[in-house]
Amino acid sequence: MTRSLPATALLCIVGLSACQSNTSPAVDSTASNGPADEQSNVSNTGTDQSTTPPPNNSETEQNEIANNTGTLFSTTSPKNTGNVGHPELTEISGLALSTRVVNTLWAINDSGNHAKLYALKHTGESIGSWPVNETNNDWEDLASAWINGESYLFIADIGNNNKRTDEHSIHVLNEPLLDGNTGTTLNSLHTIRFSYPDGNYNSESLSVADGWVYILTKEAMRDNKRQASRVYRLPLQLSGPDETIMAEYIGSLAIPPSSVEASLIASLSGVDVSQPTAFDIDANSRHAYVLTYRSVYRYTRQDNQSWADTLSQTRNRVHTHSLSQAEALAIASNGVVWFTTEKRPAPLWALPAAD
Numbered sequence: 381m382t383r384s385l386p387a388t389a390l391l392c393i394v395g396l397s398a399c400q401s402n403t404s405p406a407v408d409s410t411a412s413n414g415p416a417d418e419q420s421n422v423s424n425t426g427t428d429q430s431t432t433p434p435p436n437n438s439e440t441e442q443n444e445i446a447n448n449t450g451t452l453f454s455t456t457s458p459k460n461t462g463n464v465g466h467p468e469l470t471e472i473s474g475l476a477l478s479t480r481v482v483n484t485l486w487a488i489n490d491s492g493n494h495a496k497l498y499a500l501k502h503t504g505e506s507i508g509s510w511p512v513n514e515t516n517n518d519w520e521d522l523a524s525a526w527i528n529g530e531s532y533l534f535i536a537d538i539g540n541n542n543k544r545t546d547e548h549s550i551h552v553l554n555e556p557l558l559d560g561n562t563g564t565t566l567n568s569l570h571t572i573r574f575s576y577p578d579g580n581y582n583s584e585s586l587s588v589a590d591g592w593v594y595i596l597t598k599e600a601m602r603d604n605k606r607q608a609s610r611v612y613r614l615p616l617q618l619s620g621p622d623e624t625i626m627a628e629y630i631g632s633l634a635i636p637p638s639s640v641e642a643s644l645i646a647s648l649s650g651v652d653v654s655q656p657t658a659f660d661i662d663a664n665s666r667h668a669y670v671l672t673y674r675s676v677y678r679y680t681r682q683d684n685q686s687w688a689d690t691l692s693q694t695r696n697r698v699h700t701h702s703l704s705q706a707e708a709l710a711i712a713s714n715g716v717v718w719f720t721t722e723k724r725p726a727p728l729w730a731l732p733a734a735d
Contacts, residue, residue, distance in 0.1 A: 422675075422697050422698055422699055422700055423457070423458045423698070423699045423700070423731070424458075424699070424700045424701070425458055425460070425699070425700070425701040425702065425703070425729055450482070451482075452482045452483065452712065452713065452714050452716075453482075453483050453502050453712070453716065453730065454714055454716055454732075454733070455716060455730050455731075455732055456732055457732065458699060458729060458730070458731050458732075459729070459730045460727045460728065460729055460730075461502055461503050461504065461728050461729075461730055462502075462503035462504035462505065462727070462728055463504045463724075463725040463726060463727050463728070464487070464500060464504045464720060464724075464725075464726040464727075464728060465500065465504050465505050465506045466498050466500065466506040466509065468489070468493070468494065468496070468498070468509065469487055469489060469498055469500075469724075469726065470489065470493070470722075470724055471489045471490040471492070471493055471722045472487050472488070472489060472490075472707070472708045472720055472721070472722055472726055473488060473489060473490040473519055473520050473521065473522075473539075473584065473707050473708060473722065474487065474488045474519065474520065474521040474522030474523075474535070474536065474658070474707075474708050475487055475522060475658070475708040475709060475710040475718060475719070475720065476522040476523050476524035476533060476534075476710050477524055477710050477711065477712045477713065477718070478499070478524065478531070478555060478558075479524050479525065479526040479531040479555065479713070480531045480555055480557070480558070481558055483501060483502040484499060484500070484501060484502070484507065484558070485499070485500050485501075485502060485710065485718060485728075486498065486499055486500075486522060486524065486533060486555070487499075487500060487522070487708065488516075488519050488522050488535060489516070489519065490516075490518070490519060490520065490539075490707075490722065491516055491517060491518040491519065491539065492516075493516060494511070494516070495511065495512045495513075495514050495515060495516040495519075496509045496510060496511050496512060497509065497510045497512055497533065497535075497553075497556065497566065498510075499556070499558060499562075502718075502728065502730070503728070504726075504727075504728050507558060507562075508558070508562030508563070509562060509563070510556050510562060510563065510564060510565070510566050511563070511564075511565045511566065512535065512551070512553070512565070512566045512568070513565050513566065513567045513568070514535070514537075514549075514551050514568060514571075515537075516537070517537050517539075517545075517549075518537060518538070518539030518540065518541075519535055519536065519537050519539070520536055520537070520538050520539040520583060520584040520585075520586075520707075521536040521538065521583075521584060521585055521586040521658060521659070521708075522534065522535055522536065522708075522710075523536070523586055523587055523588045523593075523660070523710075524555065524588075524710075525588045527618070530554065531554065531555035532552060532553065532554060532555060532569075532618065533552075533553045533554075533555050534550055534551070534552055534553075534586070534588055534593070535550065535551040535553070536550050536583075536586040536595075537549040537550070537551065538550070538583040538584070538586060538595060539582060539583065539584060540580060540581060540582040540583070541582050543579075543580040543581075543582065544580070545580065546575050546576075546580050547573055547574070547575050547624055548573070548574055548575070548583075549571050549572065549573055549574075550571065550572040550574070550586070550593060550614075551568040551571050552568055552569045552570045552571065552572065552617070552618055553566055553567075553568055553569060554566075554569060569618060569619065570617060570618055570619045570620060571622070572593065572614060572617050572625070573622070573623065573624045573625070574614055574624060574625050574626065574627050575624055575625075575626060575627065576612065576626075576627050576629075577626050577627065577628075577629060578629065581597040581599075581610065582597065582598050582599075582600075583595050583596060583597045583598055584598050584656065584657050584658065584707060585598070585656040585657065585658055585659035585670070585671075586659065587659050587660045587661040587668070588616060588661075589661040589665050589687070590665055590687075591615065591616050592613045592614065592615060592616055592687075593613060593614040593615075593616055594611065594612070594613050594659070594661070594687060595611070595612045595613070595614070595627065596609050596610070596611055596633065596656045596659050596670070596691075597609050597610040597611075597612070598655045598656060598657065599652070599655060600650075600652070601646060601650050601651070601652050604646075604647075604650075606635055606638070606646070606652045606654065607635075607652070608632040608633055608634070608635050609632060609633040609655060609656050610629060610631075610632050610633075611629070611630050611631045611632060611633065611687075611688065611691050611692075612627040612628060612629055612630065613627065613628050613630055613687075614627050614628070630686075630687075630688035631688040631689075631691060631692045632692065633656070633670075633691055633692070633695070634692060634693065634694050634695065635654070636654050636677075636694070636695055636697075638654070639674075641653075641674070642654060642674065651673075653672060653673040653674050654672050654674075654675075655672060655673075656670045656671065656672060657671050657672060657673060657706060657707040658670070658671040658706075658707055658708050658709035658710075658719065659671070659709070660709055660710050660711045660717075661687070661711070662711045662715055663711070663713045663715075665681065666680065666681055666734075667679065667680055667681070667711075667715070667734050668681070668687070668690065668691065669709060669711060669717050670695065670709075671706055671707070671708075671709040671719055672706075673705070673706060674700060674701065674702075675697050675699060675700050675701070676697070676698055676699040676700075676701070676709070676717065676719065676731065677695040677696060677697050677698065678695075678696045678698045678734060679691055679693060679695060679696065680696070680734070698731070699731055701719075701729070703719075703720070703721040703723070703727070703729075704721055704722075704723045705721050705722040705723050706719060706720070706721045706722075707721070707722050708720050708721075708722075712733075714733055715733025715734055716730050716731065716732065716733050717730070717731040717732075717733070718730055718731075719731075
C-alpha cells in the first residue's frame with residue numbers, strides 16, 4: 381500500500397507548483413550530470429491535469445495519437461496524450477509497455493483494489509481487464525520483457541510500508557493476447573519469492589534487464605535526515621521450485637541535493653520527495669529512469685559498466701512535474717518514457733527518448 385502524502389506535503393507541492401510555468405520545453409538530452417537540483421535545462425509538465433490533453437502542434441501528431449496501430453508513438457517534447465479511461469484504475473501503481481502490440485500499456489492498481497491487469501491505449505482509452513489469480517497484498521510496480529520469443533509481465537508485490545512483511549513476491553505471467561477474451565482469469569507461470577538479507581524494506585520500484593530483476597527501496601526519513609534508496613537484484617526466474625531466495629544488495633542511489641521545495645516539504649511533513657516511486661530500464665539496457673514525486677531522472681550506463689555502478693552515480697534530472705502521487709513509469713521500445721499518477725484524472729505523459 382502506498383501511503384498518501386500528508387496534507388502539509390500536498391499543500392507545499394500545490395503552492396510551489398503554482399509558481400512554475402505550465403509550458404513544456406523539450407527535454408535537454410545532453411543535460412549535465414551535475415547536481416540534479418542545480419540543472420536548469422529540464423522540461424516541466426506544470427500543473428495541468430485537465431481531462432482534455434493539450435492541443436497538438438500538427439495534423440501528423442494528431443493522427444499519431446489517434447492511431448493505436450502501425451507506427452510506434454514518438455514525440456520530441458513532453459506530451460499529455462490523454463487520461464486513463466478505465467473507471468477501476470483509481471490508484472495506478474505500475475505501468476508496463478506491451479511487447480506484443482504497439483502503443484499499448486498495461487497497468488495495475490495498488491493494494492485495496494482488485495487483483496487485475498488492465499490494458500490501455502497510449503491515449504488512455506481502455507482496452508480491457510483481466511483478473512489475476514493472486515492476492516494484491518501491495519502491488520507496487522509492473523514490468524514487461526520479451527524473452528526467447530515470448531512476452532512476459534512481472535507484477536511486483538513488494539510494498540511494505542509498516543515493515544511487517546519479510547517475504548515479497550514477483551508474479552510472472554504471459555502477456556495476454558488482445559483478442560477480445562477480456563475477463564479471462566490469468567494464472568501466474570511462476571512466483572519469485574524473496575527476502576532481503578539485511579532487514580525489511582518498502583519498495584515501489586522494479587525493472588527487469590539482462591537476466592536480473594532490479595529493485596529500489598523507498599526509504600523514510602530518519603532523525604530528520606534523508607536516506608539513500610538501496611539497490612537489490614534477483615536472478616530472473618520464469619519457472620522453478622516454490623522457494624524463497626535471498627536478494628543481493630549491490631549498492632545505493634546517490635542522494636540528490638535538496639531543492640527549496642523538497643526541503644520545505646521534508647521539514648513540514650517528514651516526507652522525502654526524492655525517493656523512487658517507479659523505475660524502468662530501456663530495451664537496450666542503456667538508460668534507466670527513476671520517477672519521484674516531483675521529477676523524472678535518467679541514468680546512462682557506459683560500455684562495460686554495471687547497473688550497480690551506474691545507479692550509484694549522480695542522477696540526471698530530465699523532467700519535473702506537478703502530478704499528485706506519481707507512482708508509475710515505463711519505457712517503450714523506442715525509448716519514449718511514459719508516466720502517470722495514482723490520482724484521477726490520471727493523465728498519461730510521454731517524454732522524448734534519450735539521444
